[in-house]
Amino acid sequence: MELNDQITINAPMARVYAALNDPEILRHCIPGCEELTQLSDTELQAKILLKVGPVKARFSGDVQLDKSGAPDAFSLTGQGNGGVAGHATGGADVTLIADGETTILTYDAKAKIGGKLAQLGSRLIQSTSKKLAAKFFQSFAEALDAEKVG
Incomplete structure (x- = not known):
C-alpha cells in the first residue's frame, strides 16, 4: 500500500521541522496515540489504538x-505489532520546502500489513490509511496554527 500527499502548513520550515521532532506534538496529532516515547534522537516507541x-x-x-537530509528532508521506518489483529511495517519519506512564511510538506509512505487486518481487504485498508494520514496532518497543521494564535 502506498500513500502520498502534499500539505501547506502556516509556519516557517524550521518550526515545522522542530514540531515533527517533538514527541509531545506528535502524540497529540497521531490518531489513537496513547504513548509516544523518545528513546534517542533517532528512535521513538509508540502505543496506538486503532480501529479498522x-x-x-x-x-x-x-x-x-x-535525519541525514535534515532539515529539508528525512525518512522514517517502523514496525508495529497488534497481537492477534496483525502487524504492520512501513516507512515514509518527508520533504519540506520553505515558501515564505509557510512550508510545503510532501510525504511518500509505504506500508505492509499482515494478520487479521490484511484479511479486511485492500480498499478498506487503503481508505482507512488515507483518513488517518489526513487526520494526522490536519491536526499537525492546526497545532502549529494554534501556536501562532496562543
Missing part, C-alpha cells in the same frame, strides 16, 4: 528516523 473496520487493536511499535 470491525478490527480494533492496540499496536506497540518502534520508529527509526533518518
Whole structure:
C-alpha cells in the first residue's frame, strides 16, 4: 500500500521541522496515540489504538528516523505489532520546502500489513490509511496554527 500527499502548513520550515521532532506534538496529532516515547534522537516507541473496520487493536511499535537530509528532508521506518489483529511495517519519506512564511510538506509512505487486518481487504485498508494520514496532518497543521494564535 502506498500513500502520498502534499500539505501547506502556516509556519516557517524550521518550526515545522522542530514540531515533527517533538514527541509531545506528535502524540497529540497521531490518531489513537496513547504513548509516544523518545528513546534517542533517532528512535521513538509508540502505543496506538486503532480501529479498522470491525478490527480494533492496540499496536506497540518502534520508529527509526533518518535525519541525514535534515532539515529539508528525512525518512522514517517502523514496525508495529497488534497481537492477534496483525502487524504492520512501513516507512515514509518527508520533504519540506520553505515558501515564505509557510512550508510545503510532501510525504511518500509505504506500508505492509499482515494478520487479521490484511484479511479486511485492500480498499478498506487503503481508505482507512488515507483518513488517518489526513487526520494526522490536519491536526499537525492546526497545532502549529494554534501556536501562532496562543
